[in-house]
Amino acid sequence: MELKVLGQDNTPPLTDSAPSGGCSSGTCGSSEDGMSHLPDSVREKVHNHPCYSEEAHHFYARMHVAVAPACNIQCHYCNRKYDCANESRPGVVSELLSPDQAAKKVLAVASEIPQMTVLGVAGPGDPLANPERTFATFHEIADKAPDIKLCLSTNGLALPDHVDEIEALNVDHVTITINCVDPEIGAQIYPWVFWNNRRIKGSKGAKILIERQQKGLEMLIERGILVKVNSVMIPGVNDEHLKEVSKIVKGKGAFLHNVMPLIAEKEHGTFYGVMGQRGPSKQELSDLQDACAGDMNMMRHCRQCRADAVGLLGEDRGQEFTLDKIEAMDIDYEAAMEKRANIHAGIEAHRDALRVEQAEKETPALIAPASAPPARIAITTKGGGVINEHFGHATEFLVYEASPEGVRFIGPRKVDNAYCVGPDVCPTGDDKGTVLDVILDALEDCSAVLSAKVGIEPWSRLEEAGITPSGEYAMDLIEEAVQGMYGDLIEAGWAAKDLEAQAAG
Amino acid sequence: MALSIVESCVNCYACEPLCPSEAITKGEEIFLIDAKKCTECEGDFADPQCASICPIEGAILDAFGEAINAPGSLTGIPPLKLAEAMAEIQAR
Numbered sequence: 001m002e003l004k005v006l007g008q009d010n011t012p013p014l015t016d017s018a019p020s021g022g023c024s025s026g027t028c029g030s031s032e033d034g035m036s037h038l039p040d041s042v043r044e045k046v047h048n049h050p051c052y053s054e055e056a057h058h059f060y061a062r063m064h065v066a067v068a069p070a071c072n073i074q075c076h077y078c079n080r081k082y083d084c085a086n087e088s089r090p091g092v093v094s095e096l097l098s099p100d101q102a103a104k105k106v107l108a109v110a111s112e113i114p115q116m117t118v119l120g121v122a123g124p125g126d127p128l129a130n131p132e133r134t135f136a137t138f139h140e141i142a143d144k145a146p147d148i149k150l151c152l153s154t155n156g157l158a159l160p161d162h163v164d165e166i167e168a169l170n171v172d173h174v175t176i177t178i179n180c181v182d183p184e185i186g187a188q189i190y191p192w193v194f195w196n197n198r199r200i201k202g203s204k205g206a207k208i209l210i211e212r213q214q215k216g217l218e219m220l221i222e223r224g225i226l227v228k229v230n231s232v233m234i235p236g237v238n239d240e241h242l243k244e245v246s247k248i249v250k251g252k253g254a255f256l257h258n259v260m261p262l263i264a265e266k267e268h269g270t271f272y273g274v275m276g277q278r279g280p281s282k283q284e285l286s287d288l289q290d291a292c293a294g295d296m297n298m299m300r301h302c303r304q305c306r307a308d309a310v311g312l313l314g315e316d317r318g319q320e321f322t323l324d325k326i327e328a329m330d331i332d333y334e335a336a337m338e339k340r341a342n343i344h345a346g347i348e349a350h351r352d353a354l355r356v357e358q359a360e361k362e363t364p365a366l367i368a369p370a371s372a373p374p375a376r377i378a379i380t381t382k383g384g385g386v387i388n389e390h391f392g393h394a395t396e397f398l399v400y401e402a403s404p405e406g407v408r409f410i411g412p413r414k415v416d417n418a419y420c421v422g423p424d425v426c427p428t429g430d431d432k433g434t435v436l437d438v439i440l441d442a443l444e445d446c447s448a449v450l451s452a453k454v455g456i457e458p459w460s461r462l463e464e465a466g467i468t469p470s471g472e473y474a475m476d477l478i479e480e481a482v483q484g485m486y487g488d489l490i491e492a493g494w495a496a497k498d499l500e501a502q503a504a505g
Numbered sequence: 506m507a508l509s510i511v512e513s514c515v516n517c518y519a520c521e522p523l524c525p526s527e528a529i530t531k532g533e534e535i536f537l538i539d540a541k542k543c544t545e546c547e548g549d550f551a552d553p554q555c556a557s558i559c560p561i562e563g564a565i566l567d568a569f570g571e572a573i574n575a576p577g578s579l580t581g582i583p584p585l586k587l588a589e590a591m592a593e594i595q596a597r
Contacts, residue, residue: 070519071560074579080560081515096516125517133518191581197523197550199557266590274582274590 042255045172045226048117048344049149050313054301054409057313058385058478059347062118063109065102066095066308067133071125072157073193073209076271077232077262080125095308096124099133101323103140108326109310110145111336113317114343120151122175124308128158131165138169144333147340149173153230157193157209159216167223174220175258176213177230180238181245183207188237191271214252221253228256230302233280233288234272235262246292257292258302261285282445283499286410300411301398312383314396314412354385354477366404367483373496374403375447375489376410377482378467387473387481391451391458392420397443398478402486407479413442419458440465447497448485466495506568507543508553510536513564520555520565529555 038046050057071080097105110116119141121127127134138150152166153175166174180186186206193205200208220227229249231242238245246257262279264272271277280288289300301313311317378397380389395418399410417435436458443449446467454462454469462469468489473481507528510520514535521529521536526549528542538555545568546553556565556573562580563572576584 069517070558071517072519072558074560076581079580080517081513125519130518191579194519194558197554197557198552267594269587269590271580271582274587 038255041224042226046255048348049151049173050118051120051151051228051302055351055385056117057301058381058383059115059351060117060344061113061115061310061312062120063106063116063310064120064122064308065097065105065137066124067097067099067102067137068121068123068127068130069096069125070129071155072129072195073126073155073205074191075155076189076191076277077234077264079269079273081269095323097323099136099140101326102137103144104326105321105323106137106141106148107144107331107333107336108329109317109321110148110340111329111331111333112320113311114336114340115312115347116148116340117344118149118151120153122153126155126158127152128154128162131158131162135165135169138171142169145337147337151175153177154216155209156213156216157195158212160212160219163216163219163223163225166220167225171225173226173228175228175230176217176254177232178210178213178217178245178249179231179234180206180241181210181214181248182241183210185238185241186210189232189234214248217249217252217254227254228258229254230258230260232262233259233285235278235280235284237277239280239284239288242288243291259285259289259292260302282411282413289411300409302412314414315383367402367406368404368486368490370404372404372486372490374401374499375486375494375496376401376445376499377485378413378443378446378449379478379481380449380451381478386475386477387450388452388475391449391454391469393418394451397439397446397449399443399446400478400482402482407482407486415439415442420455436461440467443467445497445499447489447494450481450485466497468492468494506545506547507538507540508545508555508568508573509538509540509566509570510555511564511566513561515561515564517560519558519560523554523558525549525554 046053046056048056048060050060050062074080106119121134121137134152141148141150150169150171151173152171154177156176156178159174159176179189183203183206186209187203190206190209192199192201193209194200195205195208217227217229229245231238231245233239233242242259246259249257262272262277264270264277264279266273308318309316310321376399378399379387380391380394380397381387382389395415397413397415399413401408401410415438417438419435419439439458440461444465448468448470449462450470450473452474453471459469470485470488473484476484512535516531516535518531518536521531525546526542526544528539530537530539553565553573559565559574560579562574562576562578565573567573577587
């Protein structure tokens with residue numbers, strides 16, 4: 001007799017029994033983010049992980065808890081003095097938590113946001129430079145919410161010392177930030193590391209870091225722990241070099257490589273910010289991601305989130321879970337876990353239905369005449385894999401590229417302010433122009449933007465910028481909408497944007 | 506002979522577990538060094554541990570009140586360049 005797990009009555013068929021293929025894109029349901037080349041055991045682990053599975057990130061939420069303030073190295077893109085509520089980038093947090101406070105927060109979030117599947121410790125320093133705090137948090141969650149997956153991300157320096165504990169705690173996803181394998185390049189990224197009770201500067205320090213990262217990577221792989229590698233793309237420093245890094249980490253068994261753009265502004269007070277080191281252009285980033293791709297899945301949906309981010313990727317609901325608010329919540333752990341199981345089963349049933357629908361569809365080899373130029377199309381979403389966010393409410397746009405061969409995901413584009421967050425707080429006059437200008441700039445390579453609704457004012461500015469706005473695809477599945485819009489553009493004989501010329505410019 | 510921590514401390518906890526004399530504690534605002542316990546790591550380590558991991562230039566002073574990590578020594582940002590950048594941001 002088969003035992004039924006509560007809330008899983010509608011257990012979906014296993015992913016590998018679902019037909020694969022049927023869609024040329026890397027992101028459609030049937031191919032699970034182009035992860036079909038991975039072994040079943042790995043696919044099963046990443047299936048509902050929003051940070052690893054591009055498809056899952058439309059449905060599932062994650063959170064980071066800021067329990068790890070100490071760091072054992074310095075990176076030129078990091079400023080250890082930084083602490084700001086209004087800025088979103090890695091290493092920035094509002095409130096440091098003790099392991100007890102963090103566990104409370106996790107249980108509160110996992111109860112209020114039942115889509116949550118993952119808890120990560122990512123800083124604001126290095127989780128393994130604070131091993132007691134990090135592991136105490138994990139112990140507490142493994143005990144009270146065993147369904148939550150545990151992740152950590154590290155610079156790798158202390159990693160080999162903690163592999164046993166990582167394994168014992170069932171932390172089955174570890175992210176290592178590896179920016180180089182050459183100490184001379186490392187010396188331009190890491191001014192020092194703290195190692196064996198000394199601060200070691202320059203390439204000597206970088207060499208130690210690199211060796212420890214590679215050793216840690218190998219040890220994790222040996223034990224069957226999933227490893228993702230993050231790399232920060234720093235033009236003129238490690239951009240070309242990252243192709244080699246990618247080959248090496250893939251060779252050793254990392255299952256995903258995430259090349260992220262350097263974020264560097266003067267006001268961040270980082271070495272790169274102050275010294276005027278530029279970040280990559282959108283096209284430079286996507287070209288390097290393509291070059292590194294090879295046979296391994298590249299990750300393009302990373303949001304480079306804060307070390308205290310909460311919610312679906314692209315959103316941050318941290319302000320709903322400040323310490324005083326958590327204190328006031330009364331949480332039934334068992335009931336919350338049951339609710340999560342139910343919600344997750346519903347999501348899986350939905351994903352499965354989509355997958356079956358996709359598989360049944362006759363997909364032509366080409367979705368447009370072979371001579372049609374590619375078009376980038378931006379969409380706005382609140383999650384669920386459909387176009388359901390108003391243009392004026394969006395602080396992020398997901399950019400897809402449609403070509404005759406199919407639709408592929410290019411990456412998210414974030415803006416600080418939504419065009420209009422509500423009638424009362426709409427910016428006026430000059431400011432309003434500025435907010436829209438920033439959005440237009442973020443979407444300059446796009447030929448269309450699909451939203452649940454687009455207002456009249458931005459509509460005309462978008463058209464002037466060669467970006468066709470549309471609300472016609474509201475509530476449609478993202479990929480189908482992008483494909484439909486591509487057809488519309490071709491039919492209308494749109495003026496294709498020269499993506500290569502933009503890259504060069 | 507003892508080191509001390511000043512208000513630019515960012516409370517990152519990095520120094521506290523490293524101190525061989527258990528002289529460092531978290532205070533109200535910043536971490537503090539108990540001057541009676543601090544040995545400047547003599548006999549234990551070649552360099553004072555707190556000052557060797559502290560990421561903030563000028564946050565840890567020696568017994569003479571001098572910054573152990575001088576401006577620019579940890580971030581690599583030349584102090585003049587940093588001043589220029591700050592002035593530019595202020596002027597915006």
